[in-house]
Amino acid sequence: MKIPRRPISLLAAAAAALIALPGTASADAAHRGRTYEIATQGSDRASGSARHPLRTIAHCAELAKPGDTCLVHRGTYREQVTPPSGTKDAPITFAAYGDGTVTVDGTDAVTGWKDAGGGLVSAHVALPLDPSENALFLDGGRTMEGRWPNSAPDPLNPTWAVAEKTSTDQHIDDPALPPGDFTGATVHIWAGSNPWSQQTGTVAATTAGALDFTGGNYRCPPLCMGSQTYRNYYLVGAKATLDQPGEWYYDKAAGTLYLVPPKGGMAGHTVTAKRRDWGLDLSASSYVTVRGLDLRGTSLRTGKDSTGVLVTALHARYVSEFSTLPMPADSDLSIPPGEGNIVDSRVLDSGVQLLGNGNELRDSEIGYSAGTGILVRGSGNTVTNTYVHDVGWMGSYTPGIEINGSGHTVTHNTVRRTGRGSIDVSWQLNGVPFHGNRIAYNDLSEAMRTSRDGSPFYVCCNLDATATSIDHNTVHDADGQVGYYIDNSSSQFLLHHNVAYNTGTRGTFFNGHSSVSLGNRDHHSSYGLGITTAAVRLSGATDATGTFVSNDVALTPLEISGPGSPAPVVRSNLLPPVDPRYADARNGELWLREGSPAIDAGETVDGVTTGVRGAAPDQGAYEYGAPVWSSGCSLPGCQSRVHNSGWKATTSDGADASAAVDGDQTTQWKAATAQTPGQYLTLDLGTPKSISRLALDAGLDATGHPYGFTVSTSSDGTHFGAPVARVGGRSFTQDAVFPQTTVRYLRIELTAPGDTPWAVNEIRLYADGPDAASTLQAEQATYTKGVVRGDAATGILGAGDSIGFRSVRFGTGADIMTVRLASAGCGRGCSLQLRLDSPHGQLAVTLPVKDTGGADTWQEQSVHLTHSVTGAHDVYLVAKGGHRVAAVDRLTFRP
Structure with missing residues (x-):
């Protein structure tokens, strides 16, 4: 089938330019390198041209020779791709075309659902993976294998059952264990005095309030049940655990997949099951470039003899x-x-x-x-x-x-x-x-x-x-x-x-x-x-x-x-x-800070001490007067923690709970009585903040985490709306996730009773993008034009050069911008413009750049914004004036 000719994207143009670079031609002079295109509307009997694309990436891999490129148009490709090898001078490239997301999907659809009785539906399907490695996706989202006790969708917030102290290395006593036959189920164990690893075993027999299992507990003690600090477990992989929508169980012997359907039945819902561990299998490949592809429900691997493989984006x-x-x-x-x-x-x-x-x-x-x-x-x-x-x-x-x-x-x-x-x-x-x-x-x-x-x-x-x-x-x-x-x-x-x-x-x-x-x-x-x-x-x-x-x-x-x-x-x-x-x-x-006793107080360590300013090295990780280095990546999602600017926390009975928000995870607030529904903590963030996740951390406490809670928000600290998140179960660090919103007050309210007092070591907040109240490190800019990022600053920006940060959260307002920069010899007319949402977007302020006395002499320079900036914006610093305006270390915003 023919597809319309699309304008070539920037990514495709870049790929084409790379193909034409000297040194990328094949060592085999008879093969100069060819570009194939792949599209979901194509055919593997076609030529692979722009007008007659191939249908599968795997077929392009069969055709590709050193120097060739497979450009993949947007769409989902349910296949396994096993590329051949290129050569050092002529790698084979698999790249997204640039017209949308390209997904290599390791799952296939499961259809033919029938009523199976007991509130279940079933489908006959042969899943090729080991039963313990299956995964199911309902309407695109990972759904939980049937388990007891029930758990929220986030697997890092698991709900644990707690065994009695009478349990032993192959036996669990728990009065809360529901009736049912769990024989053959997997028991997942996190137990011991100070457990350094979790283990699994297989349920051998179940009786009222007890079960026996085999496996697990290789080191007992200390990694086992009994009179231990940690006695946590859950059961998974038994039909008897199916009791909430989305849970599933696969009977491999019968080739039958059971599912608790969504409310209203299966009509309009899509189920896919994992079938391929390695969507991109380069275990026998060398000199291959993979660029801009997505993987879902599958993975990528190279092999022990692979060399020259580049995987990017x-x-x-x-x-x-x-x-x-x-x-x-x-x-x-x-x-x-x-x-x-x-x-x-x-x-x-x-x-x-x-x-x-x-x-x-x-x-x-x-x-x-x-x-x-x-x-x-x-x-x-x-x-x-x-x-x-x-x-x-x-x-x-x-x-x-x-x-x-x-x-x-x-x-x-x-x-x-x-x-x-x-x-x-x-x-x-x-x-x-x-x-x-x-x-x-x-x-x-x-x-x-x-x-x-x-x-x-x-x-x-x-x-x-x-x-x-x-x-x-x-x-x-x-x-x-x-x-x-x-x-x-x-x-x-x-x-x-x-x-x-x-x-x-x-x-x-x-x-x-x-x-x-x-x-x-x-x-x-x-x-x-x-x-x-x-x-x-x-x-x-x-x-x-x-x-x-x-x-x-x-x-x-x-x-x-x-x-x-x-x-x-x-x-x-x-x-x-x-x-x-x-x-x-x-x-x-x-x-x-200025006046620190660590300044000039260190000694030189050969091969370690670098960038000394002043009379001697400074003590600590940062040299005063030098650019401040930062760690982490510069991609979306890499910066998300919300700046703690002196938050306050109070309890439902009016007591101070500042230990929960003091920035010190080793201090703890603990309630005076056992957990009861309606107990709450109220957080005052001082100013409205943009947030989308709350982490409630009980530290090493094995008993103080809540059994369930809600999160609600308020603009005045008195009137709180309906909960924006509900969290259940018993996990040691619990996350409440909700649509990103800008609020000043939060209330965390218990919804279930517990035998022990509620304990909180620290509450942390997160959101998409960096917080304007924190320090924005120039080397973590998500956008650059005409300038190179170093480990602690940019190079010198010339006129027209710029750096940008994605989705900076300003909350209810920032009025002053401070930039730490170095500049020498630019003269009058040099400036840094702050622009919103694009390098050519709304001008928020112009900062005239003053000569700092040297290209490596750093100084903070501030300016009042023309108007208070609120909400979330992409922000850009754009250099104007001469060809050497300034190098940038960091910028901050404040009310």
Whole structure:
């Protein structure tokens, strides 16, 4: 079928230009490189021209030779694509055409639904995946496999049942267990004194208020039921659990899929089921470029021999699904197993997988995985400027990014909302060497959602990290115990210029674990609020030779112990009770203010100390007077936390609950009585803020989280409307999600009774886009024209150059803009224009640029806006005047 000829898009034009560049021609002179087009209206018997496109990407892959390009028009492609290899000088390219979203979908439609009795419908279907790896989507949204107790759709807000203390390693007592036959169901367990991994078993028998199971509990104690702090579990994978719309169960033996239909029946509803694990399978491919494609219900992988693969602008959602945690085979491990392999369950068979050598994933978004977000394995691979979120909800050691091997570069990524770690390195998978890796400028937050013994950045165990650098990272707002955790005798880790706050008991922990901890170093790091006992700790080492901690700034002491010859070096650190004069500790802005005692108080550390201003290096992660570096990616979604500008919280009985909003996750407000419906907390944000998510964090408390609550809003603090969100169940950190709105007052009200008092460690708010009240770092601009972003500022903007930020939230108004910039020799007439919604949009103000005395001399310059800016806008700074107007470090807005 012919399709109309469309005007070529900017992306397609760019692709065509790349094809024509020198050096991209095939080494085979007889093949110059051809462009095929693919469209859902096409035919695989067609030529692949613009007028006669192909129908499938897979067929284009069959035709493609080195130097060829497959341009894919908008639409959904339910297929698996297995590209051939290109060559180093002539890669094969698969790219979105640029006329809309291109989705490679791993699911197929399920039809033929019939009444199955008992309020269920069923369809006969042969699902090819292992039953524990099935996934179902109702009207495009992931729907929950039948489970007890019922849970909300967000898998990182699971509802847990709590076993009685009389339970044992293979037996659960629970009077709340409903009647029914759960034999064969999976029991998911999060239990023990301080559980570091979750486990699954199989129900063998059920009786009234009790069940027996097999499997799980490989280490019992401490990872088992009984008289333990954590005794959480749920059941999944039994027909008897089906009791709410959208829940499903698959009987593989009978080939029958059961579903609780939506209210009103199946008419008008679409169901799809996962069928393909790898929508883009490059496991046998090299020198392939994948650009601008979406994945849904499937994933992408390269192979152990892949090289020269570039994946850019990938948007992957629901990449991995599973409901069991089997222990991997010994053959998958680099080292003989020491813990029954339980900690490495599903790490190697989930996530987007970048294996092999010299491959790159960049400028991408990876979201929603039961297991790993991104697996990096082999050598010399790169992951940069990528947003990873909502992964690892099964609670094993599957992190946002798993790094195995040597020579990798993992930089400028944002990893948020993970079941356990954000970035993880496993000894069983990696082997002892972990050489020459660079892990830098990453923002890691909201980790440890379904674990407690761990950290956002976690290393285990016995690793040799020679020539590896962990630098310029930020870890924060996590419910584990540590920010940077170098566990169980790992050595030669160099940490420097890192930031940690709200990470639990410690900022960084070098754990000797009754063995050695050699050559571990931490320099020029800054530790903020929410660290209770030690900013840096070394303990349990029989030999700590080479340990060196210097130039750190902290609000809590250091605890460095362990013999060595020479002994560990600890010096030139700024510690309590001295106030470091952080810019804004409540919001994690730990750079120094004027007059800080950390300025010029450090010592030079070879290979670490750089960019010194003044008489000597500064202590801490930021050099006063230099541009302030930032961590994380620059894509939409990478900046979302709402600035805490002195919020207030009060209880329903009028008591102060400031500990819930003080920016310190280790302080706690706890109610005086057990939970009862109608109890509430009221938040006053001071000024109206744009918000779309509220996170209610109970910290390490195993009992204080609510059994159910609503969120409502108000403009005056007295009259609250109908709830904008309802949250049920018992999860330790609970999220209420609602349409983005601008409000000043919030009320969190309990809807269910509980046996224990309500406890809140911290309430955090989020929304789409950065908050105008926070600091907008120029290097995180989502738009640039004519200027390059560095790690801490832009280059010099000339006339017509610009930078922009997407969806900046101004709330009810900003009146003053302050820009930190450097300028020299531009003269009169140089300025920075603030424009709204486009580089040519409404002019909000013009800031005349004053000469700062040098292109590397930074100064804040402010201007009153012509009119107060409200709501949410894309904002742009546009340079006017000479060819060297100014370099920009950051900008802020205030009333």
